[in-house]
Amino acid sequence: MPARSRQHALDPEEDDEALLRRFASGDRLAARDLSGRMAPLAYRVALRMLGDAAEAEDVAQDAMIRLWRHAGDWRDEGARVSTWLYRVVSNLAIDRIRRRRTVPLDAAPEPSDPAPGPEERLTETARARALEAALMDLPERQRQAVVLRHLEGLGNPEIAEIMEVGVEAVESLIARGKRTLAAALAGRREELGYGDA
Numbered sequence: 001m002p003a004r005s006r007q008h009a010l011d012p013e014e015d016d017e018a019l020l021r022r023f024a025s026g027d028r029l030a031a032r033d034l035s036g037r038m039a040p041l042a043y044r045v046a047l048r049m050l051g052d053a054a055e056a057e058d059v060a061q062d063a064m065i066r067l068w069r070h071a072g073d074w075r076d077e078g079a080r081v082s083t084w085l086y087r088v089v090s091n092l093a094i095d096r097i098r099r100r101r102t103v104p105l106d107a108a109p110e111p112s113d114p115a116p117g118p119e120e121r122l123t124e125t126a127r128a129r130a131l132e133a134a135l136m137d138l139p140e141r142q143r144q145a146v147v148l149r150h151l152e153g154l155g156n157p158e159i160a161e162i163m164e165v166g167v168e169a170v171e172s173l174i175a176r177g178k179r180t181l182a183a184a185l186a187g188r189r190e191e192l193g194y195g196d197a
Contacts, residue, residue, distance in 0.1 A: 016081035017074070024071040031068070034081070039064055041082060042089045048147045049093035051132050059092045079161075086148065086162045094140050134184040142177035149174050 016037060022030035042063045047056035066088055067081070074081075135143055141163070148159045149170075156174075160167045 020071050045089045046093050048151050063088045090144050134181050142173050145173035146177040
């Protein structure tokens with residue numbers, strides 16, 4: 001019987017909502033499987049919004065704790081667990097950004113990849129830092145929309161649900177964010193190794 005339960009817990013076809021309900025019923029394997037799916041998502045979004053690995057870990061952990069606490073109250077009314085988690089992570093990240101406004105936003109160091117040569121690594125690091133710095137200068141809601149759309153690959157309707165706004169508002173936030181990013185980076189094309197192209 002434990003083997004069957006274990007096999008059921010590892011079923012990749014089982015949706016997140018079912019795993020959350022199983023966790024709420026006391027199934028610890030469901031918690032492990034759902035954590036494996038949701039914790040990387042939470043960390044990735046937090047890191048992209050905050051630009052700081054340690055803060056992103058704290059936010060992801062806090063969001064997962066909230067998910068576990070919310071499990072017993074989960075009502076499957078069409079909402080997805082991932083959408084709920086995106087919203088919680090985004091809100092926690094925005095709260096941290098607001099609290100640290102008086103602190104300068106330093107670019108987080110990028111991990112180096114041993115494959116490219118030193119010059120390529122420097123160029124890629126400069127590009128990543130320039131994009132991260134430009135992202136950090138965006139207003140919070142624009143940054144949130146741009147991160148969710150272009151770095152997380154979510155569709156506008158899901159972003160609208162996460163941000164609790166209409167799809168048109170999401171489109172507007174993304175468009176304004178992209179224009180601001182383009183303007184911020186336009187004068188740095190040569191410096192960042194893009195030349196005249």
